[in-house]
Amino acid sequence: MQSRVQNLLPAESGLTRQPAYARLFAPEKLTVGLILPLETHPDSPAPTMRDHVVMAQKAEELGFASLWMRDVPFFDPSYGDVGQIFDPMVYIAYLAAFTSRIALGTAGIVLPMREPLILAKQVASLDQLSHGRMVIGLSSGDRPAEYPLFEIDFETRGDRFRDAFGVYKTVIEKSFPHFDSPRFGRGWGTLDLVPKPAYGRTPAIAVGHAQQSLAWIAENMDGFIGSSPVLNQLPLFAKQWHTHVHELFGPEMFKPLCIGGFLDLVENPNEPLVRTRGGFRSGSKGLAQFLSDAQAAGVNHIALNPKISRRPYAELMDELASDVLPHFPSH
Structure with missing residues (x-):
């Protein structure tokens, strides 16, 4: 089969020129991003969101590659978490006005509960307004209690994801x-979505x-973007993706593989990294070694959520910037 690309380029035109993609992803390189909120709150389901714009600007100044926003429509006490409170599509637009370089992504929009035509309009608008700093992460959702609110059968979410993604992408x-x-819905080729993304895709x-x-x-x-496996299985995890x-x-x-x-x-910066439920516990040097x-x-990006830490968030960012980011700079 004749190769569709040369020099490890993405599958479709436009992505290498799109600033968010170019900042985050390159073959054989890894970058570091943060999952919002930029605040530690280990004992509370909701952050205060104090100084959140200042913290986003600090993340950009320190050189983090990206800010990722979660999609949590409703508070479910059994999960005990509301993400960054604000709707990710609205919040991306807000933070885009106060930043200029950092990539802004979703991790991820619960696609089976979204109308894909409206989502496409939102994403293209955000990509234009942020000058190409948008990355859309898409998921099927993992909270069964939310689906009845939308009158959607939780068991159909896989089929709905494929259906919605096909419409969105088209x-x-x-x-x-x-x-x-x-x-x-159905389109007969007589109507067009405007705007289109700033760099084509x-x-x-x-x-x-x-x-x-x-x-x-x-x-x-x-x-x-997947959850990191146990440490000794990381090479196999990456190999499976790149082999596909x-x-x-x-x-x-080249299609990037990420973990979060x-x-x-x-x-203690020398404390070695250990796998914990849903993430990692480590000193800064242990984290740098793991990365x-x-x-x-073959991992190309990691999205970290330090909200479970009991240390001040600004202190954590400074330490990551001094001990970790120099080894894994944004592109």
Whole structure:
């Protein structure tokens, strides 16, 4: 099969020029981002969101690659977490007005509960208004209690994800598109979505498996964010992703692999990294070593959520900036 790309470029035109993608992703390199809120609150389901704009600007100044926003429509006490409180699409627009370089992403929009035509309009608008700093991470959601509010069967979320993504991708990338969905409408090529993304395309990354196979994600999406496996399985985790990409598109293809999780950054910088529920506990040097191993294995970005830590968030950012980011700079 003839290669569709050269020199490890993404599958479709536009992504290497899109500033968010270019800042975050490059072959054999790893960058570091933060999952919002930029505040520690280990004993409370909700952050205060004090000084959140100042903290976002600080993250950009220190050189973090990205800020990721979660999609939590309602507070479910059994989960005990509301993310960054604000709707991610609205919040991205707000932070875009106060920053200029840092990538702004979702981790991830619960696609089965979103109307894909409206989502496409929102994403393209945000990409234009932020001058190409938008990355759309998409998930299927993991909170069964939310689905009845939308009159959606939780068990159908995998099928709905594929259906919605097909409509979303068609209308945001094609001019006067044709599409026919059993759930989300039909287009006869007589109407066009405006605006289109600032650089032709906005990266669409799977956050978790979204009830899909890894092969489907590798074929249809621009990258994958997964939970980090136990440390000794990280090379296999990365190999599985890159093997799917190469088998589908050829060995020159590059689609980024990312991991995400909570971070409890302890004061002792030499404390080695250990895997915890949903993330890591480590000193800064132990974290840097883990990221070096992850980069060597083929991981291209990590999104960290230090909200579980009991140290001041600004202190954590400064320590990461001094001990970790110099080894893994944004592109």
